Amino acid sequence: MRVSINQIMAMKGSERIVMITAYDYSMAAIVDAAGIPMILVGDSLGMVMLGYDSTLPVTLDDIIHHTSAVMRGAKNALVVADMPFMTYQVSIEEAVRNAGRLMQTTGCQAVKLEGGEAMADTVAAIVRCGIPVMGHIGMTPQSFNAFGGFRVQGKTEDSATQIIRDAQALEEAGAFSIVLELVPQELAGFITERIGVPTIGIGAGPDCDGQVQVLHDMLGLQGEYLPRHARRFGEIGAAITAAVNDYAAAVRDGSFPNAKNSSRLDPKLLARLKAADDDADTEEE
Numbered sequence: 001m002r003v004s005i006n007q008i009m010a011m012k013g014s015e016r017i018v019m020i021t022a023y024d025y026s027m028a029a030i031v032d033a034a035g036i037p038m039i040l041v042g043d044s045l046g047m048v049m050l051g052y053d054s055t056l057p058v059t060l061d062d063i064i065h066h067t068s069a070v071m072r073g074a075k076n077a078l079v080v081a082d083m084p085f086m087t088y089q090v091s092i093e094e095a096v097r098n099a100g101r102l103m104q105t106t107g108c109q110a111v112k113l114e115g116g117e118a119m120a121d122t123v124a125a126i127v128r129c130g131i132p133v134m135g136h137i138g139m140t141p142q143s144f145n146a147f148g149g150f151r152v153q154g155k156t157e158d159s160a161t162q163i164i165r166d167a168q169a170l171e172e173a174g175a176f177s178i179v180l181e182l183v184p185q186e187l188a189g190f191i192t193e194r195i196g197v198p199t200i201g202i203g204a205g206p207d208c209d210g211q212v213q214v215l216h217d218m219l220g221l222q223g224e225y226l227p228r229h230a231r232r233f234g235e236i237g238a239a240i241t242a243a244v245n246d247y248a249a250a251v252r253d254g255s256f257p258n259a260k261n262s263s264r265l266d267p268k269l270l271a272r273l274k275a276a277d278d279d280a281d282t283e284e285e
């Protein structure tokens, strides 16, 4: 049985919630086998899987493609799929239709969308259709142009007050959980105390109910760059480079493939094949 949103909500105040992004079948299977309760198919896939400079070019079809693969790989985790830029902002009707398509075609259990108070009616409409919604406030990457870059939000009184209102509005709208991205840890802690649904932090300090990280940051799959809010828990990129180099060297020096990697033909059959070939050559002459 997959983890349910009720189980995630019940973790608030009793155990720290771990969430990781995954974007394909094999990584989702590994993350799932590690017992991670919640996987996010984030639109960060645009940057780490598709090589875009931001999340803005990601389409609903991209998310559907990757979420379907994650659903095949993860058998137990609750899978949340991100709604891409411009799939929920134009109208509530379009948002509901797109959230429904995402859930119906992939089997994901929840969707995530960015925005607080301004998105509360949209969140409520999606939730009313039976589609669980995870909110996402603070520094919301789809609005990085409006923020003037990827900057910590909530450092001024006005901005902190707005983020508190955003969290409250999302809870009232029925969001089952809220991502707090790049906000000061005291503000994240305050919001976590004030609202009844779990907060999931990324760059929001240790006092959230849970944490989410981008898999590629954690595993060292993104070159040298590491955002301040992330930590390398593995050097898989370096391990892949070493393995690829070893493979290339083994092909070049002839040690791969060896007898164990190859199958053999019955010597008598080989002799017959060679003899038949010789006969054919003689006839041609």
Ligand code: KIV
Pocket: 021, 040, 041, 042, 043, 044, 045, 082, 136, 179, 181, 202, 212, 214
């Ligand atoms: O797209 C993503 O990976 C996200 C997380 C950073 C929360 O939204």
